[in-house]
Amino acid sequence: MSQSALTRSPAEVAGVARRAGPSAGERLARAAEQSWRPVALLLVCFVVWWVISAAELVESYLVPSPGATLDVLTGKTSYLWQHSWVTTYETLLGFVIAVAVGVLAAVVMVYSSTVERTLYPILLFAQVVPKIAIAPLFVVWLGFGIAPKILIAVLIAFFPVVISMVTGLKAVDPEMLQLSATMGAKSWQTFLKIRFPASLPHLFSGLKVAVTLAVTGAVVGEFVGANEGLGYVILQANGNLDTPMLFAGLLVMSLIGVVLFVAVEIAERLLLPWHASRRDAPATTSY
């Protein structure tokens, strides 16, 4: 059970035994217990990679050794850092815009079926058009700056946000709405106090998908035309057959995606402690 700032309650409520937060040691032990398998799998992959390159099963210009990749990561840190920042910036901006526009569109669609019927086919069309195919067009229209990258990130991250928010807003308990009608609630009151908070768990599952897609969007934008960003780094490295740099770029890019995903998950835990605690802590243990 998460004890966050939003849980404004004493540690103990009569009859409801709230566990005190786990100590640092316990938390570490639990984290280790939960994550040793994926970490072990990663290590195995790493070892396989190392064996392949050390035994020279594949030419080193095709698959660089882990050592060479690490050399790039440590030796060209500032170069990688500078380009990673550009990609992160584009991703975050694209993600934030996608969330803002997506949530707004979802609210309007849920409250007006006319708008929903009008907008939905267009949304679907925008979703099925391969973003990679229209990326060059955006570069033609918007130039080589960050604008086309952000636009692609927005387009690619927008759909999961809208869908999850619409689902969340529609999933409200109808009895709860009847109840608020008997309380004489104005529709904005029902929205603020009931519908919106009730939709947040759905929204967050959409946000987790959206944030990883936004990274893809930004990199795709950089592939098409850019002089900075990790997409640019990878294309350059590819052109020069600089596979250590290519691998380093890929690793950093994946890391950005993972960090952003975890950030959304932490935000979910902080903002919706009631949801996270319910999902994570089964009341009883089954065999």
Place this chain on the structure above:
Amino acid sequence: MTMPKQDAKPRDPLGAGGRRAVTPAVGVSDVSVRFRGKNRDVTALSEVSLDVAPGEFVALVGPSGCGKSTLLKLVAGLLKPSSGEVRLGGERVAGPRHDIGYVFQRAALLEWRSARRNILLQAEIRKMPAARARARADELIRMTGLSGFEDAYPHELSGGMQQRVALCRALLHEPPVLLMDEPFGALDALTREQMNMELNRIWRETGTTVLLVTHSISEAVYLADRVVVMSPRPGTITEIIEVGLDAEREYGETVGRPEFRDAAAHIRDLLGAASAHD
């Protein structure tokens, strides 16, 4: 903690359904409800008339699909009758009414709010003065035995406790009429008896008019002044039974009394063995 009973304005003698010469808290006259189905129209209620006096406790029993819940929704103004008229406190019901408390079978609590803040939702939406609302909430929390659970979240509470929270929320604004739609249907038998006793006490202490839909014959007889037995398709009132027990009822003792057993047996007969799952 005494709720003033509704002003008993003398009025013209009521129709056949009226028992006392006062404005009924709830007046249902010749009400029919038809739902438009895909292939055929379904008549949920057919020419139902019922008057409930202020402070009276009326239970509605009947097999599933006899329109008991529909009747409650009509009184609350959540549903429009196809014909006939519903009155609440002498006023014709047209649209959702705010002078009622509603309790559903499921507690319908907001899971991101603690028990107390779920109760106070009622006050927030109605913009009641904060101090008064808090005082009233504390009083209800004590009265329903929720003390010590005020800060617990719904998922930390048992079904019975959740339903107590829903009851407190429904009573917070001191509504003259309380509508309950199978409020204890999802509870285990023991908790249910306990809740019945508490509801009886709360009803006596607040003087609220209560309309209770239930599947349980003993619950209906134990709690109500009058039990309305309904029949399905189309929903009509079969008979209205006066229970004739004192308002203050000790559970074990009441259940053993001949009035209780007679009324319960009579209702069971009316419902028929097949549909009386008590």
